[in-house]
Amino acid sequence: NAGVTQTPKFQVLKTGQSMTLQCAQDMNHNSMYWYRQDPGMGLRLIYYSASEGTTDKGEVPNGYNVSRLNKREFSLRLESAAPSQTSVYFCASSLGLAGLETQYFGPGTRLLVL
Amino acid sequence: SQKIEQNSEALNIQEGKTATLTCNYTNYSPAYLQWYRQDPGRGPVFLLLIRENEKEKRKERLKVTFDTTLKQSLFHITASQPADSATYLCALGHNYGQNFVFGPGTRLSVLP
Numbered sequence: 419n420a421g422v423t424q425t426p427k428f429q430v431l432k433t434g435q436s437m438t439l440q441c442a443q444d445m446n447h448n449s450m451y452w453y454r455q456d457p458g459m460g461l462r463l464i465y466y467s468a469s470e471g472t473t474d475k476g477e478v479p480n481g482y483n484v485s486r487l488n489k490r491e492f493s494l495r496l497e498s499a500a501p502s503q504t505s506v507y508f509c510a511s512s513l514g515l516a517g518l519e520t521q522y523f524g525p526g527t528r529l530l531v532l
Numbered sequence: 533s534q535k536i537e538q539n540s541e542a543l544n545i546q547e548g549k550t551a552t553l554t555c556n557y558t559n560y561s562p563a564y565l566q567w568y569r570q571d572p573g574r575g576p577v578f579l580l581l582i583r584e585n586e587k588e589k590r591k592e593r594l595k596v597t598f599d600t601t602l603k604q605s606l607f608h609i610t611a612s613q614p615a616d617s618a619t620y621l622c623a624l625g626h627n628y629g630q631n632f633v634f635g636p637g638t639r640l641s642v643l644p
Contacts, residue, residue, distance in 0.1 A: 453634075459636060460536070460637060517623075517626050518564050518583075522578070524575050525575055
């Protein structure tokens with residue numbers, strides 16, 4: 419039981435390049451999330467998926483797209499990376515969508531955009 | 533706009549003492565408040581959840597209080613140990629929809 423896994427762990431991109439961050443969970447959770455974490459700003463929600471087949475914008479969605487491939491997998495795509503997207507990205511999952519549910523986080527992807 | 537503040541960026545205390553971390557919020561009426569621990573290079577890990585109608589919650593050496601009048605939660609670690617050194621995040625949520633907001637965190641260092 420691996421919980422939430424993310425790939426890659428580290429990535430360096432040049433401005434304008436694209437990439438996809440992968441996330442998978444094996445807890446049969448319905449809801450999945452993508453956050454970014456920057457120094458002094460806490461975790462900010464980029465996109466979330468309440469259930470398979472649905473996605474919605476969070477607080478900071480600009481410059482990102484997501485795909486809920488199936489119940490297990492939720493990917494985040496940067497179409498044209500910018501230096502402002504340098505951050506640590508966390509994927510999380512929870513059984514349901516509400517403040518009552520515990521979120522389980524992956525180990526993070528550290529992204530540097532030059 | 534909604535705002536969450538945690539007492540300070542960093543807090544240093546001596547081993548054996550009680551650490552008290554603060555989470556204050558404005559322009560928000562959460563139904564739940566959660567506390568997470570985050571170690572360097574890792575994702576946050578859930579610790580405790582407290583509902584708006586609960587005053588206090590305990591788990592082993594951890595205690596959380598929730599005062600909706602003051603719009604504040606206090607997180608206490610009693611008999612602190614160096615292994616408790618980490619960043620602690622508070623997060624506020626509603627019953628419905630995705631309006632789950634994290635605070636910036638407080639980095640706790642417990643000195644031996």
